[in-house]
Amino acid sequence: MKEVFREKQMKNKKSLNLILLGISLAIAVILLLIFPDKQTVVTRTAWNFLVEMLQILPAVMVLMGLFAIFVPNKLIVKYLGSSSGIKGVLLALLIGALPTGPLYVAFPMASALLKKGARISNIIIFLSAWACIKIPQELMELQFLGAYFMALRLSLTILFVIAMGAIIEKIMLWSKN
DSSP, X not given: OHHHHHHHHHHXXXXXXXXXXXXXXXXXXXXXXXXXXXXXXXXXXXXXXHHHHHHHHHHHHHHHHHHHHHSOHHHHHHHHSTTOHHHHHHHHHHHHHSOOSOGGGHHHHHHHHHHTTOOHHHHHHHHHHHHXXXXXHXXXXXXXXXXXXXXXXXXXXXXXXXXXXXXXXXXHHHHHO
16 A cells, blocks of 8 residues: 555656656746847757766766665664764765765765665755865865855854754654654
């Protein structure tokens, strides 16, 4: 019974995704018809983004496959799971802040971590750190905007990223019940 419900839920989710994709494409076409002078820029940008994704995503998928096979679930649960506490939060911040690259690379990694038992708040913290906290970015801020600005922005970002992770986790757990 539970599997039938889950299959139905996945089918509805796929249908919703296709509907949203169709709506997005329709809006894009309508906007391009309204603003024909932007067609070249939009087409070139979309093409460049597609080429970039095709260059990066295969390597990411291979790494995710290796991660899924070689990193045991116990390890993820221990360091990023529900009992990881502040160490899990700090580790999620660190692994989110270290890599540089587009945010869409982080989503397959976040999905793999979630499937292996990582805590929802740690996933949110990881994704937010990937998006907002980068070591090279911090060094550029230090150089151009000064130590005070960098320290203040970094402190507030970390504070709000952690708070956001906790709030989203509470909302998701609440919505499951």
